[in-house]
Amino acid sequence: MTVLESSKIVKRFTEGRQTVEVLRGVSLSVARGEIVSLEGPSGSGKTTFLSILGCILTPSEGDLVVDGTPVDAARPGSLPSIRRRSIGFVFQQFNLFPALSALENVEYALNVKGLKGPAAHKEAERVLDAVGLADRMRFLPRDLSGGQKQRVAIARALAGAPPVLLADEPTANLDSSAGAQILDLFRTLAKRENSALVIVTHDPKVRSVADRVATIRDGLLAA
Amino acid sequence: MVSLARRNLLHDKLRFAITVTGVSFAVTLVFVQVGLFLGLLDNASVTIDHIGADLWVTSRNTPNVDFSHTFPETLVQRVRSVPGVARADNLIVWFMQIALPNGAQEGIVTYALEDFRAWGIPWDVKEGNLDDLKRGDFLFLDGSAEQRFGAFKVGEYREVLERRLKIIGRSEKALSFTTTPMAFIDYRRAQELSRESLQGRTTYVLVKLARGADAARIAAAKAEIARRLPHNDVYTRAEWASKTRSYWVSSTGIGMNMYLTVFLGILVGTVVVAQTLYTSTMEHIKEFGTVKAIGGSNADIYRILAEQAVIAAVAGFVVGAAMAAATSPLMERIHLKLIVPPPLAGAVFLGTLVLCLAASMVSFRKVASIDPALVFRG
Numbered sequence: 001m002t003v004l005e006s007s008k009i010v011k012r013f014t015e016g017r018q019t020v021e022v023l024r025g026v027s028l029s030v031a032r033g034e035i036v037s038l039e040g041p042s043g044s045g046k047t048t049f050l051s052i053l054g055c056i057l058t059p060s061e062g063d064l065v066v067d068g069t070p071v072d073a074a075r076p077g078s079l080p081s082i083r084r085r086s087i088g089f090v091f092q093q094f095n096l097f098p099a100l101s102a103l104e105n106v107e108y109a110l111n112v113k114g115l116k117g118p119a120a121h122k123e124a125e126r127v128l129d130a131v132g133l134a135d136r137m138r139f140l141p142r143d144l145s146g147g148q149k150q151r152v153a154i155a156r157a158l159a160g161a162p163p164v165l166l167a168d169e170p171t172a173n174l175d176s177s178a179g180a181q182i183l184d185l186f187r188t189l190a191k192r193e194n195s196a197l198v199i200v201t202h203d204p205k206v207r208s209v210a211d212r213v214a215t216i217r218d219g220l221l222a223a
Numbered sequence: 224m225v226s227l228a229r230r231n232l233l234h235d236k237l238r239f240a241i242t243v244t245g246v247s248f249a250v251t252l253v254f255v256q257v258g259l260f261l262g263l264l265d266n267a268s269v270t271i272d273h274i275g276a277d278l279w280v281t282s283r284n285t286p287n288v289d290f291s292h293t294f295p296e297t298l299v300q301r302v303r304s305v306p307g308v309a310r311a312d313n314l315i316v317w318f319m320q321i322a323l324p325n326g327a328q329e330g331i332v333t334y335a336l337e338d339f340r341a342w343g344i345p346w347d348v349k350e351g352n353l354d355d356l357k358r359g360d361f362l363f364l365d366g367s368a369e370q371r372f373g374a375f376k377v378g379e380y381r382e383v384l385e386r387r388l389k390i391i392g393r394s395e396k397a398l399s400f401t402t403t404p405m406a407f408i409d410y411r412r413a414q415e416l417s418r419e420s421l422q423g424r425t426t427y428v429l430v431k432l433a434r435g436a437d438a439a440r441i442a443a444a445k446a447e448i449a450r451r452l453p454h455n456d457v458y459t460r461a462e463w464a465s466k467t468r469s470y471w472v473s474s475t476g477i478g479m480n481m482y483l484t485v486f487l488g489i490l491v492g493t494v495v496v497a498q499t500l501y502t503s504t505m506e507h508i509k510e511f512g513t514v515k516a517i518g519g520s521n522a523d524i525y526r527i528l529a530e531q532a533v534i535a536a537v538a539g540f541v542v543g544a545a546m547a548a549a550t551s552p553l554m555e556r557i558h559l560k561l562i563v564p565p566p567l568a569g570a571v572f573l574g575t576l577v578l579c580l581a582a583s584m585v586s587f588r589k590v591a592s593i594d595p596a597l598v599f600r601g
Contacts, residue, residue: 084518
């Protein structure tokens, strides 16, 4: 079942008098439980495409449907609710809140998504346990290793069981061993939660966990 | 629910301390400045508030109780003949020179009556018998005089207008707006001391109406006295107290000074809060981007900033109020009153909240416009 469907996505950025077309008609469909590795050289537009799939940026042209909801580029105010409901992010820099413990980082994301109180607390504990951090829940990010931080980030993305998971270079700041563990964990959990997972990466190891590889070059999706 | 606002604010303890210090500085400044001002205003009308007169007859256009002018003392008879008047007496309020033991000359404001007890002044007698005042060259001196004149004891002598008067009593809490010490002497003695100005003359007529006089009767008596004394002014106690206080507020720079200091306190507090919250926001800008990326709306962002502003306001108010309270005993030592009525405390608290929330808007404008895509930048 397709949960993420983009069709002929075009994205232009204007700086001063110059307009740059970063994406030139990218179409991609991802089904629930499917893992897609999105690759391409630097500047090819893959992070821009990920931002559009994640309803952070709106396309200049083209259509996007997330979990059955068409994204209306003319109404950017509707994007936060789609992100809350349907998308979990994992970032290259982890982007954890330094003042919050691992548990609170996950719980806060759930609060933003509308889940509050004991239910949020319980769900945060569940996903942290799932990523193998049951004994590190009270630790602040500064007291965690890079791999552990990324596990917290994965737990935060998984919290609330969103149908779409988007990851931007999740192994870029990890050593190869930690990166491999993270990828295995990510694959296992995405499959278990039946979530679509799109990973933007330069890391060839991602291919080993992906069901499919999509490559962007010069703003176009190569076959 | 996890409070990112609170945790972020407390995570950087030094910045939080600076923020709270800024707010508490402003709160303390406002409390002390306004409290002292109210204390001074209270002093300005303290004798009017304590003297049990329903009406005050003054010379025409007397600006306040301290700056009195004379008129014939016989006018009191006309007042006594007004229906509804239970008692009317002359009161002299007059500045006089007092010679101190070290030879210095200072000023005192003297209140002179024939019967102090009848009018309830002075109201806090620590030593001496007021009835003895008319028995000789005696005076009561208020304890606050020690601040200006040095220590004194009952039984000592002081020269007032070059006449030796014996201090036979001590009062407390009789303060004037100008901090000029207050003395109490017999009415006739005051006229003898300053014959040229006061012989056969008074500065006020105090009027007490028959028991149970309501507002309508007071107004009627006032109108009748004004009709019979066309060259004088007549005020109710509240009017006269208000006129006296208003004089110091509007006719001198002290009111403007108070407003200016309060304004500067508020300005400094607001700038400190706005600046520290803004700096904090800029340092956490990527976190706000993350909040947006995971689905947070601008309302969520403002809630974070508003919560931080409220925490800073409440903590700053508590510390500021405590600091102001701590200064109160110090002020009392130098006979200055710090008056902070509950409505003032409430207004300062609300003002602190509003200003901190307004200061947080500076940050909000920045955060509301951030691009959540910045979370993808390294």
